[in-house]
Amino acid sequence: MGGSWSSARPTSTGTMLTSSVFTGLSWNPITDGRALFTFPFMQHALAAGTIVAVMAGVIGWFMVLRRQTFAGHTLSVTAFTGASAASLAGVPVLIGYFGICGAGALALAAAAGTRRNLSTESAATGSIGALALALGFLFVSLYHGVLNGLDSLLFGTFLGITSSQVLVLLVVAVAGIAVVGIAARPLLFASVDPDVARAGGVPVRLLGLGFLLVLGLSVAETSQITGALLVFALLVTPAATAQLLTPRPLLGVVLSVALALAVTWIGLALAYFSIYPVGFYITSLSFAAYLVARILA
Amino acid sequence: MTAVALEGAEARIGGTTIWRDVTVTVELGEFVAVLGPNGAGKSTLVRAILGLQPLAAGSASVLGRPPGAANDRIGYLPQRRSFDESTRIRGVDLVRLGLDGARWGLPIPGPRSRAAATRVDEVIALVGATAYAGKPIGELSGGEQQRLLIAQALARRPQLLLLDEPLDSLDLPNQAGVAALVRRICREEDVAVLLVAHDVNPIIGYLDSVIYVAGGTAVEGAPEDVVSAETLSALYGVPVDVLRASDGRLVVVGAPDLHGHHAH
Numbered sequence: 001m002g003g004s005w006s007s008a009r010p011t012s013t014g015t016m017l018t019s020s021v022f023t024g025l026s027w028n029p030i031t032d033g034r035a036l037f038t039f040p041f042m043q044h045a046l047a048a049g050t051i052v053a054v055m056a057g058v059i060g061w062f063m064v065l066r067r068q069t070f071a072g073h074t075l076s077v078t079a080f081t082g083a084s085a086a087s088l089a090g091v092p093v094l095i096g097y098f099g100i101c102g103a104g105a106l107a108l109a110a111a112a113g114t115r116r117n118l119s120t121e122s123a124a125t126g127s128i129g130a131l132a133l134a135l136g137f138l139f140v141s142l143y144h145g146v147l148n149g150l151d152s153l154l155f156g157t158f159l160g161i162t163s164s165q166v167l168v169l170l171v172v173a174v175a176g177i178a179v180v181g182i183a184a185r186p187l188l189f190a191s192v193d194p195d196v197a198r199a200g201g202v203p204v205r206l207l208g209l210g211f212l213l214v215l216g217l218s219v220a221e222t223s224q225i226t227g228a229l230l231v232f233a234l235l236v237t238p239a240a241t242a243q244l245l246t247p248r249p250l251l252g253v254v255l256s257v258a259l260a261l262a263v264t265w266i267g268l269a270l271a272y273f274s275i276y277p278v279g280f281y282i283t284s285l286s287f288a289a290y291l292v293a294r295i296l297a
Numbered sequence: 298m299t300a301v302a303l304e305g306a307e308a309r310i311g312g313t314t315i316w317r318d319v320t321v322t323v324e325l326g327e328f329v330a331v332l333g334p335n336g337a338g339k340s341t342l343v344r345a346i347l348g349l350q351p352l353a354a355g356s357a358s359v360l361g362r363p364p365g366a367a368n369d370r371i372g373y374l375p376q377r378r379s380f381d382e383s384t385r386i387r388g389v390d391l392v393r394l395g396l397d398g399a400r401w402g403l404p405i406p407g408p409r410s411r412a413a414a415t416r417v418d419e420v421i422a423l424v425g426a427t428a429y430a431g432k433p434i435g436e437l438s439g440g441e442q443q444r445l446l447i448a449q450a451l452a453r454r455p456q457l458l459l460l461d462e463p464l465d466s467l468d469l470p471n472q473a474g475v476a477a478l479v480r481r482i483c484r485e486e487d488v489a490v491l492l493v494a495h496d497v498n499p500i501i502g503y504l505d506s507v508i509y510v511a512g513g514t515a516v517e518g519a520p521e522d523v524v525s526a527e528t529l530s531a532l533y534g535v536p537v538d539v540l541r542a543s544d545g546r547l548v549v550v551g552a553p554d555l556h557g558h559h560a561h
Contacts, residue, residue: 065385065386067383181402181403182402182403184403185394185398185399185400185402186398186399186401188386188390188394189398189399192380192384193391193449195375196373196374196375196450197394197398199347199368199375200368200395200398200399201368201369202398244385247385247386247432247433252385
C-alpha cells in the first residue's frame with residue numbers, strides 16, 4: 001500500500017506495518033490518543049490529512065459555488081491516470097498526480113472555451129474523464145500491478161507518507177490557498193455574477209482558468225489521502241454541507257474547512273484502530289454530516 | 298455634464314448594419330426608456346455606451362469620455378439575470394460585490410471595511426430591500442432579486458445606470474414599482490438612467506424621454522411624441538397605428554414586427 005505514496009513499486013510494507021503496530025482499541029482515551037501520535041507514519045498521516053483537509057475545504061467551497069463538481073470529478077479521474085502512469089514509468093507518484101491534474105485542468109479549460117452552454121461543456125468534460133479513466137486502467141494493467149496499488153490509487157491510503165511528501169503537500173496547499181485568497185473577491189464575483197463582473201473589469205476567463213489549475217492541484221492533493229474515486233468526500237461534501245448551513249461566504253469557507261478537518265481526523269483515527277480503509281471512513285463521515293445538514297436545513 | 302451623447306452613430310456586427318444615424322442625448326438625472334422590437338439593436342446600444350461595441354461611424358461621449366473610459370462611473374445591469382434556488386449567497390453579499398468585488402486581496406477589517414458595509418446598507422435601504430437582503434438570493438422572488446440587482450449597480454455611486462430589460466420577468470405591479478423606484482433614484486442621486494424595456498405601458502408615466510430603436514435607426518423624444526402613429530410610421534417606413542385602449546394602455550398596431558411589443 002505504501003507504493004502509491006512513496007515509490008513506483010508497491011511493496012507489502014504497508015500491510016506489515018499495519019499488522020505490527022495494530023493493537024486495537026484499549027478503550028482508554030488517553031492511551032488510545034497517545035497511541036495515535038506514537039508512530040512517525042501516523043504523525044505524517046495526520047499532518048498530511050490536516051493540510052489536505054484545509055485546502056480541500058477552501059477550494060471545494062468555491063468549486064461547489066461555481067458548480068464545477070463535475071470538473072472536479074473529471075480531474076480526480078485524471079489523478080488516477082497520472083498516478084498509474086507514474087507507477088509504470090517508475091517516477092514518484094506525486095509527480096504523476098500534480099502533472100496530470102495540471103494538464104487535465106488546462107484540457108478542461110480548453111474544452112469549456114468561450115462557450116456558455118453548460119451541456120456542451122459537460123459532454124466535453126465527461127469525454128475527457130472517460131479517456132483518462134481508460135488510460136489509467138491500461139497503465140495499471142501494463143504495470144502488472146499488485147491489486148494493493150490499484151486499491152489505494154482508487155480508494156486511498158494513509159500509510160507510508162514520508163516527511164518530504166508532507167512538505168510538498170504543505171507548499172502546494174499554501175500556494176493554492178494564497179492564490180485563492182488574493183483572488184477571493186473577484187473570484188466570488190465571477191462565480192456568482194460573471195456578466196456584471198466582466199463589465200466591472202474582472203478578468204473572468206483568466207480567473208476561470210486559474211481556478212481550474214488550483215482545483216487540479218487540490219484534487220491531486222486530496223486524492224493522495226482519499227484515493228482518486230473518493231476525492232468528493234473531502235472536496236465536495238464538506239463544502240456542500242457548509243453551503244447548506246450558511247449563505248455567508250466567510251463563515252461558509254470556515255465551516256467547510258472545519259468539517260473537512262473533522263472527518264479527516266476522525267477517519268484517520270478510526271482507520272488506525274481498525275482494519276478498514278481510511279477512504280471508507282472519511283467518505284461515510286462526510287456523507288453523514290451532509291445528511292444531517294440536509295435534514296436540518 | 299451630459300451623461301450620454303451619440304451623434305450620427307452607426308453600429309455594425311459582422312458586416313451588417315444594426316443601426317445608423319443615431320443621435321441621442323441623455324442628461325444627468327434623466328430617466329430614459331430604450332424601446333423597440335426584438336433584434337432592433339437595443340442591447341447593442343447599451344453595449345456601445347459601455348464601449349463593448351465599437352462604433353462604425355459617428356461620435357460618442359459617455360460622461361464626458363469616450364465609451365469604455367468611464368465605466369467605473371457606470372452601473373450596469375445585464376439582460377435576464379436571475380438566480381435559482383441553489384445559489385447560496387445572500388443578497389447583501391451580491392450588493393457588496395458591486396461595491397468592491399473587483400478588488401484583489403481579502404477585505405481587511407477597519408474603517409474602510411465599515412464604510413463599505415454602511416454604503417451597502419444604504420443602497421439596500423434605498424431600493425427598499427432591507428427586510429430580505431439577508432436571505433439567500435435564490436430564495437427571493439423575481440421582483441426582490443431585481444431590486445437587489447439595482448442596489449448592486451448603484452453601490453459605487455454611478456452617474457449613469459444602464460438597465461437592460463430589468464422588468465422582463467416581473468408582473469405588472471412589480472414593473473411599475475421598479476419604474477417608480479428608478480425614477481426616485483434618478484432624482485435623488487442625480488443619476489442618468491437608460492432602461493431597456495419591452496413594454497412601455499407600465500412605466501410610461503415615470504419617463505422623461507424615450508429612445509425608440511427600429512428600422513435600422515433610432516429616434517429620441519418625449520414618450521407621447523415618440524410612441525405616436527406619425528413617428529413610428531416614419532421609423533418603420535410602413536403605416537403604423539398607435540391606439541389607446543380603454544384602460545389607457547398604448548397599443549402599437551401594424552408594426553412589421555408581429556410580436557406586438559406594446560400589446561401585452
